[in-house]
Amino acid sequence: MIRSRQVWIAAALSLLIPGLGHMYVGHIRLGLLWLVSLYSGFVIAGAVGIVANPYGVIGLIVFTLVIYILVVISAVRLARQGKAYHLKPYNTWYAYGAAALLLLLVNHGVFSVRGDMFGFETFSIPSKVMAPSLRPGDVILVDTRDKQVEVGDVIVFYPPDQPSAYVMRVAGLGGDTIAIKAGQVLRNGTVEHRLEVAPSQRQRDYSLAMATRDIAPDQLFVLGDWRDNSRDSRFFGTIAPSSIVGTVTLIGFADDLARIGPLAVAVEATPRAIGLSH
Structure with missing residues (x-):
């Protein structure tokens, strides 16, 4: 035809x-x-x-x-x-x-x-545990090949005995000591400025003080930016590097288009939650 x-x-x-x-x-x-x-x-x-x-x-x-x-x-x-x-x-x-x-x-x-194939994952933020750095509705891009993390990096990981992925900030590396005094995070006895948050985000007792903890050589200590509403290493303990999905590199989508781009450190906030969704 x-x-x-x-x-x-x-x-x-x-x-x-x-x-x-x-x-x-x-x-x-x-x-x-x-x-x-x-x-x-x-x-x-x-x-x-x-x-x-x-x-x-x-x-x-x-x-x-x-x-x-x-x-x-x-x-x-x-x-x-x-x-x-x-x-x-x-x-x-x-x-x-x-x-x-x-x-x-x-x-x-x-x-x-x-x-595994392309070296990235995408996640949707459902909560305010990392606000204002990350907000509900944000879609983040995660570098799955970057697992050599540093203090201050925002990572996606699986906490102990939890099926859902969490997103939080690395506060301490293996061999470090971590403490909280007057709301300030002390790493190895010195205030870690990369972990500072607004006073409005750390009003509760457990956000104002924490006794010194030793981090095992093969572990990491993580904190949410909104300390008052974050169940992090203060509660579930340290995490293994093998539990890391990757490092958050940028916000791929946000209701406020001005926030789209490389992840920036911010300070201030509002409520809670922890799981992530692909």
């Missing part, structure tokens, strides 16, 4: 999934080449560890947009080449649907292992 190819259909299918528009115009191999190019860009970015970097995210977004634009242009040009097109066996609505479903399943599978 001979039918012309519609430009708008070729463009729409390409926008839906790169390569689908090429399947429509009878150039399935070229479509697969474009699709492989897109995935290769993500794999390479993940391999070199730039996906969780703010500039790497911008670069990856630009790369994806460029690929989509080129794919659409390519499919549209092929659709315009001739009005007489001999239909291929795969030029049926169910073949397009099957191809789209297959690629969506592949995308879902790849994205579900993004932490």
Whole structure:
């Protein structure tokens, strides 16, 4: 059967999934080449560890947009080449649907292992335990390959005997001593300014004082920024480095668009909770 190819259909299918528009115009191999190019860009970015970097995210977004634009242009040009097109066996609505479903399943599978494959994870903040640094509704990007943490880093981890991921700030490393006096966190006997929070965030007795604790060599001590409403290492004890998912690098989405970008230290707050959701 001979039918012309519609430009708008070729463009729409390409926008839906790169390569689908090429399947429509009878150039399935070229479509697969474009699709492989897109995935290769993500794999390479993940391999070199730039996906969780703010500039790497911008670069990856630009790369994806460029690929989509080129794919659409390519499919549209092929659709315009001739009005007489001999239909291929795969030029049926169910073949397009099957191809789209297959690629969506592949995308879902790849994205579900993004932490291992691309070096990043995304989490949604449901609570105010890290306010105002992180607020409910924020979507954070976590570098899953950066587990050599320092004091002051914000990390996602799994506390002892808890199935949910938490997000808190590293307050002490293995071999350190930690104490709280007059609301100030003392690390190895010295006030740790990277852990200072507003007085409004540390009104309760357990936020104003804590006896000195020794941190075992293979452990970390974590604190929430809103001390009064954070169940952290003061309550569940230290955590093992192996429980760390990664280091929070940026806020990818926030109700206040001005807050989107690299994570900044802040001081002030409001209530509680701890779990995270992907």
